[in-house]
Amino acid sequence: MKIVGKNEIKCTLCGNCETICSIYYFKGDNWEKSSIRVEEISADPGVDIRVCNQCGKCVDVCPALALSRNKKGTVILNKKGCIGCFNCVGICPAGAMFWQENLVEPFKCIACSRCTKECPTEAIFMQEV
Amino acid sequence: MKKAIAELKASRRLLAEYHYEPAKIERGYAGQTLYINLSDKTIKAKTVTQQMKDIFIGGKGFGLWYLWNAVRPDTKWNDPENEIIISSGPIGGITQYPGSGKSLVVTISPLTHSVMDSNVGGYFGPYLKFSGWDALEIQGKAEKDVCILIDGDTGKVTIEEIDIDHSASHLLSEQLTAMLAETEKDKQNVSIVSTGSGAEHTLIGLLNFSFYDRRRKMVRLKQAGRGGIGTVFRDKKLVALAVRYSSLTGRSNNPADQATITKTGVKLSREINKFDDSQFRMRQIGTANLMTAMNDYDLLPVHNFKYGSHEDGIKISSEVFRNRFTQNMPDGCWVGCALSCCKAVDGFTLKSGPFKGEKVLVDGPEYENAAGLGANCGIFDPDYIIEANFYCDTYGIDTISTGTLIAFIMECYENGILNKDITGGLEMNFGNKDAAMALIHQMGQGSGFGRIAGLGVRRMKQIFSVEYGAEFAFLQDIGMENKGLEYSQYQAKESLAQQGGYGMTNKGPQHDEAWLIFMDMVNKQLPTFEKKAEALHYFPMFRTWFGLQGLCKLPWNDIIPEGNSETESPEKIPEHVQNYVAIFNAVTGKNIDKEEMIRQSERVYNFQRVFNLRLGYGTRKHDAVPYRAVGPVTIEEYESRAKRYDHQLKEDAGINPVAMSTSDKVQAMRKYREEQYEKLVDVVYKRRGWTTNGVPKLETLQDLGIDFPEVVEVVKENL
Numbered sequence: 001m002k003i004v005g006k007n008e009i010k011c012t013l014c015g016n017c018e019t020i021c022s023i024y025y026f027k028g029d030n031w032e033k034s035s036i037r038v039e040e041i042s043a044d045p046g047v048d049i050r051v052c053n054q055c056g057k058c059v060d061v062c063p064a065l066a067l068s069r070n071k072k073g074t075v076i077l078n079k080k081g082c083i084g085c086f087n088c089v090g091i092c093p094a095g096a097m098f099w100q101e102n103l104v105e106p107f108k109c110i111a112c113s114r115c116t117k118e119c120p121t122e123a124i125f126m127q128e129v
Numbered sequence: 130m131k132k133a134i135a136e137l138k139a140s141r142r143l144l145a146e147y148h149y150e151p152a153k154i155e156r157g158y159a160g161q162t163l164y165i166n167l168s169d170k171t172i173k174a175k176t177v178t179q180q181m182k183d184i185f186i187g188g189k190g191f192g193l194w195y196l197w198n199a200v201r202p203d204t205k206w207n208d209p210e211n212e213i214i215i216s217s218g219p220i221g222g223i224t225q226y227p228g229s230g231k232s233l234v235v236t237i238s239p240l241t242h243s244v245m246d247s248n249v250g251g252y253f254g255p256y257l258k259f260s261g262w263d264a265l266e267i268q269g270k271a272e273k274d275v276c277i278l279i280d281g282d283t284g285k286v287t288i289e290e291i292d293i294d295h296s297a298s299h300l301l302s303e304q305l306t307a308m309l310a311e312t313e314k315d316k317q318n319v320s321i322v323s324t325g326s327g328a329e330h331t332l333i334g335l336l337n338f339s340f341y342d343r344r345r346k347m348v349r350l351k352q353a354g355r356g357g358i359g360t361v362f363r364d365k366k367l368v369a370l371a372v373r374y375s376s377l378t379g380r381s382n383n384p385a386d387q388a389t390i391t392k393t394g395v396k397l398s399r400e401i402n403k404f405d406d407s408q409f410r411m412r413q414i415g416t417a418n419l420m421t422a423m424n425d426y427d428l429l430p431v432h433n434f435k436y437g438s439h440e441d442g443i444k445i446s447s448e449v450f451r452n453r454f455t456q457n458m459p460d461g462c463w464v465g466c467a468l469s470c471c472k473a474v475d476g477f478t479l480k481s482g483p484f485k486g487e488k489v490l491v492d493g494p495e496y497e498n499a500a501g502l503g504a505n506c507g508i509f510d511p512d513y514i515i516e517a518n519f520y521c522d523t524y525g526i527d528t529i530s531t532g533t534l535i536a537f538i539m540e541c542y543e544n545g546i547l548n549k550d551i552t553g554g555l556e557m558n559f560g561n562k563d564a565a566m567a568l569i570h571q572m573g574q575g576s577g578f579g580r581i582a583g584l585g586v587r588r589m590k591q592i593f594s595v596e597y598g599a600e601f602a603f604l605q606d607i608g609m610e611n612k613g614l615e616y617s618q619y620q621a622k623e624s625l626a627q628q629g630g631y632g633m634t635n636k637g638p639q640h641d642e643a644w645l646i647f648m649d650m651v652n653k654q655l656p657t658f659e660k661k662a663e664a665l666h667y668f669p670m671f672r673t674w675f676g677l678q679g680l681c682k683l684p685w686n687d688i689i690p691e692g693n694s695e696t697e698s699p700e701k702i703p704e705h706v707q708n709y710v711a712i713f714n715a716v717t718g719k720n721i722d723k724e725e726m727i728r729q730s731e732r733v734y735n736f737q738r739v740f741n742l743r744l745g746y747g748t749r750k751h752d753a754v755p756y757r758a759v760g761p762v763t764i765e766e767y768e769s770r771a772k773r774y775d776h777q778l779k780e781d782a783g784i785n786p787v788a789m790s791t792s793d794k795v796q797a798m799r800k801y802r803e804e805q806y807e808k809l810v811d812v813v814y815k816r817r818g819w820t821t822n823g824v825p826k827l828e829t830l831q832d833l834g835i836d837f838p839e840v841v842e843v844v845k846e847n848l
Contacts (some may be wrong), residue, residue, distance in 0.1 A: 024841015056496030061467070062461040065343050083463025084226040086391060090398020099395060104379045 001073030005127030058088035140292035157219030168269030187218035192235025218252030220680020225394030228681030230463020245356030250462025251338030330575030331583025334359025385718030501532020507559030524573030605743030
C-alpha cells in the first residue's frame with residue numbers, strides 16, 4: 001500500500017502541497033480544503049505535516065459504511081453514502097480526516113501523489129508500507 | 130411464525146390512504162404534525178403553531194400539549210380518546226452531535242392512570258420528521274388489528290391490515306422492514322414501532338423502535354419501556370407503525386447554522402475518542418459499565434432493594450458484560466453517535482421459550498436490565514440476564530418493571546405471603562432463575578401467575594392483601610412503586626436527594642429526571658437541604674430539556690471534558706451545557722442562553738405537573754415513597770448494615786442506640802428518615818414554586834407564561 005511519507009525537517013512551509021491538493025479536488029487554492037496540512041509548531045522540528053497514513057481506524061467507526069479500502073489498500077470515502085456525522089474526524093489518530101464548514105462530508109488524502117510531485121524539498125514523498 | 134415476504138405483501142389490505150406533499154424541514158421543524166384516528170380512519174395534517182414552538186419546543190412538549198387537548202379529566206388509559214404521541218424535537222435527526230436521534234412517546238398510562246412519557250432511540254423519530262411530520266398523534270381504536278405506514282419518499286400515509294404474527298416483536302420488525310424495503314440496502318431507510326404478545330396480557334407493555342444495523346445486517350430494537358405504552362398501543366389494535374425515508378443526509382434537519390453544529394460535534398467526538406476508554410467505557414460496555422461501581426458503592430439493588438451489594442456481584446460485573454458484547458462496532462441507536470453505547474450480544478443461543486435453541490441478537494443488556502432482572506432478583510447469572518432481556522423485549526414488556534415486580538414477588542414468596550398454590554407451582558425464591566424465566570414467559574403469553582404479575586406492583590399489593598390476607602402496610606413498605614410505576618434500579622436508601630429524585634417526579638420513579646446518588650452520597654456535593662433542593666430543581670429541569678429536543682442524556686455526563694473539575698459547577702458539566710445551547714441556537718436560529726434553557730424545561734415540567742392534577746393526581750400524597758426506598762424495613766436489613774445505621778442514629782438523629790433492640794432501632798431510624806424526606810419535600814416544592822401540597826402556584830405559571838385559562842382553572846381547583 002502506498003502512503004504519503006513525510007520528513008518534516010525538510011519542510012520549508014511553502015504550502016505548495018496544500019495549494020495543489022485544494023485546487024485539484026475543490027477547484028480553488030484554499031488550505032482549509034486541502035487533505036494535507038503543514039503548519040509551524042513550537043516543538044521540534046518546528047513543522048507538523050498532517051496527512052493520512054491509511055491506518056483505517058475511520059473505516060471501523062463509519063456508521064454508514066461509506067469508508068472502505070480500495071484494491072490498493074487506500075482508504076476511500078464514498079461521498080454519496082456519507083451521512084456527515086464526522087465520527088471519522090473525531091477518531092482519526094493522525095488528525096488527517098478533515099472537515100470544512102461549508103461541506104457536508106469530510107475529506108481525506110487518497111495517496112494520489114500530486115502533492116509529492118510539487119514538493120521542492122522532498123519533505124513529502126510516496127512511500128510503500 | 131415467519132411468513133414469506135411475498136405472502137405478507139399479498140396479505141396487505143388498504144383501509145385508508147392519505148397523500149401529502151412532504152414538507153421541507155426549516156430549522157429543525159417540519160411545521161406540521163400527523164393526526165390519525167383509528168376509530169373513524171381519519172388521517173390529516175395539523176399545523177405546528179409558533180406558540181407550540183415557543184412554549185412546548187417539541188418532543189415531550191408536543192406530546193403533552195396534544196394529549197392535553199385530546200382527553201378529559203376522567204379519561205382512562207383504554208378510552209378511545211387517549212392518544213399515543215411520538216415526537217423527536219427540533220435537534221432530533223442531526224448526525225453531527227452524539228445522541229441526537231431520540232423520540233419521546235406520551236400517553237395516559239395503564240399503570241399510573243396519569244401522564245406517561247418514555248424516551249427511546251431507533252430511527253423512527255428522525256425519519257418521521259424528515260418525512261414531513263414533527264409528531265405523530267394516534268387517537269381512537271381500530272376494529273381489527275392494523276398497521277400505520279408512512280412513506281416519506283412518496284408522501285403517503287396508509288392504514289392497513291396485514292396478516293402478520295405479532296406475538297414476537299423482533300420477528301415482526303424484521304419482517305415488516307423486509308416487506309417495505311425495496312432492496313437489501315433500502316432496509317436502512319425503514320424504522321418500525323411495534324410490541325409483542327406481552328403488551329396484550331400485561332399493563333407493562335413497551336414499544337420497540339427499530340433501526341437496521343448496516344454492519345450486522347440485522348434489525349435492532351430500542352425500547353420506550355416505561356409505563357405500559359405498549360399496552361395502550363395494543364388496546365388500540367395497533368400492530369405496528371412504519372416509516373420509510375431514503376434521503377437522509379448530514380443536513381436533512383436544515384439548520385440555521387450548520388458550521389457551529391459540525392464544529393461542536395467534532396469537538397465532542399474527539400473528546401469521546403480521547404477519554405472514553407479511561408472514563409466510562411460507553412463504547413465498550415454501554416450503560417452496563419455501571420454494574421461494578423454500583424455493587425462496590427452499595428448501590429446495586431439486591432433482593433428487592435433490601436441491600437446494595439452482593440458477594441456474587443462479580444459474576445455480573447461490567448467486565449463480564451464487556452466480554453459478551455461484540456466489540457469495535459459503531460453501536461449508535463441513531464446514525465453517527467460517537468458514544469456508541471447501544472451494545473449487543475451476537476449469536477446468543479436461547480435455552481427456553483418459543484425460540485429455544487435459536488441463535489439471536491440481543492440488544493443490551495443495559496445497566497437497568499442487568500441490575501433489575503439479575504441482582505434485584507438475586508440472580509447473578511449473565512446468561513439468564515441476556516435471555517430474560519431478549520424475551521422481555523420481544524414479548525414487549527418493560528425490563529425495569531419486570532425486574533422490580535419479580536423481586537417483589539420473590540420477597541412476598543419468601544415471607545409466606547405467596548406459595549406454590551398461588552403461583553401455580555413456581556418456587557419464587559430469590560435466585561431461582563428457572564422460576565423467574567417461567568414467569569416471564571407466562572407474562573409474555575398471558576398464562577398462569579403471569580397474568581397477576583403483569584398487573585404490576587401496585588395492583589399486586591391490593592390482590593395479595595385482599596385475596597391472600599397479607600398485611601397491607603408491609604406490602605406498602607416493600608412494594609417498590611410510586612404513582613403506580615415500578616422503581617428503576619438504583620438503591621436510594623443512603624441518598625436523601627435520590628429518594629426525592631424518585632418520589633418527586635412527574636411520571637413515577639424513573640432516574641431520567643434526577644440521578645443524584647453519586648453527587649449526594651459518594652461525592653458529598655449536596656450536604657444541605659438547600660443544596661439538595663437546588664439540585665432537585667436544576668437537574669430534573671435540565672434533563673427534561675433533552676426530551677424536548679430529541680436528544681439523549683448520555684453524551685452530557687457520560688463523557689467528561691478536560692478541565693471540568695476546575696469549573697465552578699463540575700456536576701453540571703458546564704462545557705457540555707454550553708454545547709447544547711450552541712446547538713439549539715444553531716438549529717433553530719434562536720438565541721437562548723443556559724438560563725433560558727432551564728426556563729424552556731420549567732414550562733413543560735410545570736405543565737405536566739398541572740396535567741397530573743387535572744387527571745386527579747399530582748399532589749403531595751402522590752409523591753410519597755415506599756419506606757424500602759428510604760431506609761431498612763426489616764430487622765435483617767438493619768442488621769446487615771448495623772454499624773452504618775447505628776452510627777447514623779447517633780451522629781445524625783442524636784439517638785444513642787447502645788441499649789436499644791434492633792426493632793426499636795428500626796423504628797427510630799424510620800421516624801428520623803421519614804421526617805427528613807418530608808422536610809426535603811417542603812424545600813423542593815418551595816424551590817420549584819409550588820405550594821406545600823405540590824401544586825404549582827399561579828405566580829409560577831404566570832412567570833413561565835403558561836397561565837392559559839384552562840391551566841389556571843385546574844390549578845385553582847387544587848389550591
